Amino acid sequence: MAVVEVEGAHKSYQRRGKPAQKALDGLDLSVAEHRVHGFLGPNGSGKTTTIRALLGLVRVDSGSMRLLGRPVPDQLPEVIGSIGALVEAPLFFPNFSGRRNLRLLAGVAGVSPSRIEECLEIVGLRDRGDDAFKGYSLGMKQRLGIAAALLKSPALLVLDEPSNGLDPAGIREVRELIRQLGADGQTTILLSSHLLSEVQQVCDDVTIIARGRLVATGHVADVLASGATGDIRLRAPDPQAAYAVLTAAGFTLTALADAWLVHGVSEPSTITRALAAEGQYLSELSPMAADLESVFLGLTAEDQ
């Protein structure tokens, strides 16, 4: 079941003295329930515009959007109580403490004070909750933003670049937090990020967009497989003999520093069979898995 659905969304920004800038160009997006869904795209590809449109901050020119089964923005007020969001930088009063900032937001929806403490605990800010927001480090600010997004115990959590400005330890903490939230079986997370490793590490599904259009979508593993190269890294006790056997069998090989790279292998067992038939045995056989970065760059480059 999809908790976020975008179909054919178009959005252009009018610019004085310049042609209109297309931010969304018929974008489609579907986020399944109780999944952590990565939302990837180069800068300016329309990720934040999509999120802002879903949250009612930006009006799309055409297309339809649904959140938790309700058309938005028309029925957004009816579902906003189940949606937590952190869009780009956290927006708080700098002179107020973290706790007071959360209290002010919680008051709007009647969230209990105990939930504020729970959320501060979740993001590890309980002991610093009474400090002024302006005194927080970037990581603490970001974590407070996540705490605010969690206040409503959301069914859908929208996180736009949550690792922005964080140090490596902070990034790890946030990723761990997202993983935990995603694993609770109650929360759907839409994670917009330019950090491909982040999406690869924490997301179940991914949607890749470029120039406001959908480029690829599906399970992370499937998207990675679609970009697989079919290359195999191979090491043998007798490299030259292995090379001779494989070239004779029709494989194409490239030399690496201490191994061979066999190209265009659809089934790795064909290599072991060919070598074994000639009395050659392997010391290593590693399919070269595509990482999301290469898939992403390949897909978005095609669309540019």
Add this chain to the structure above:
Amino acid sequence: MSAPPRETGPEPATLRGSLLRTELARLAARRFIQVLVGLAVLGFLVLSVVASTQYSEPTPAILADAQARMEQDLALAEQYRQECLADEAIPESDREFVCGPPLDEQGFGVENYIFKQPFTLTGDLPAGALAVAAATAMLGFVIGATYVGAEWSTRSIVALLFWETRRLRVIGVKTGVAALAGAVLGLLGQLAWFGVAQLLARTRGTTTDVPAGFWGDFLGQAGRSVLLVVITTLLGFGLANLIRNTGAALGIGFAYFAVVETALRALVPSTQPFLLTDSSVALILQGGLTIFVAGPRVDESTGSFTEFTEIVVSNVRGGLTLSAYLLVLLALGTWLFHRRDLH
């Protein structure tokens, strides 16, 4: 496949109530507003103490001293008049005119010989209330501007829309809170001055001899003063909401009062009844404001105007003019907030 529609979130009625309470808490918690109000209270207390030193209930000794000095001046004036009447350089037919009529104690007024006047409710209470109204109106403008300006500068108003997505409701509640803040400010200012005035009248003046209808007139003036503070608070709010910046709103306000109004008064005097300051004064002054606009006839030899047009700007007209400006400002800001994309 879509997820089935979920019945989620608190009821709208609950949200409305909570939003109002939250906005009131936001306003009250703003440190800059607390500092402004604190400074205003401090200033009021200091001025009240200073004012208390300017009034005094005259003792018999002071009255006797004043009477003696007045009689001395009266004798001197009469002596001068007699010398004038005896002056042969002045034509006899003109002497009465040139030297003037005989002077008496009423003309001099013994109260003018008392250094510290007693505080009178009839004269000093309404005058002080006008000053308090002007001060609280300016304070209200700044509070209104900073209240919503801070929301824009921190963009917390955008964060609030993640919780209450109905923009008209958000801006409506904020406008209501600003109006309420103005009303409370104006009312507290008038009440505080009334309290101080009562104290001054009892300790350094008189509470008696209040003419019939005085309290009704004073109450009317106080009510209009509160209305003025509400309007200026909303003007500050509306301006800062429109341009989304407290500093710019205050700058525009200052430039308007210091430059635009001065220039219009000098260059296009007929615009005076439509200026914010004149309309404000007209709103709160008992009987409104009478403006004399020079022209169009000019004495060719001196170049000065020989004709003045008298324009009476009533309380109602002053209030309507201010309300018209306010409505345009609020409507424009609200429409933009409702329609614009927010980033």
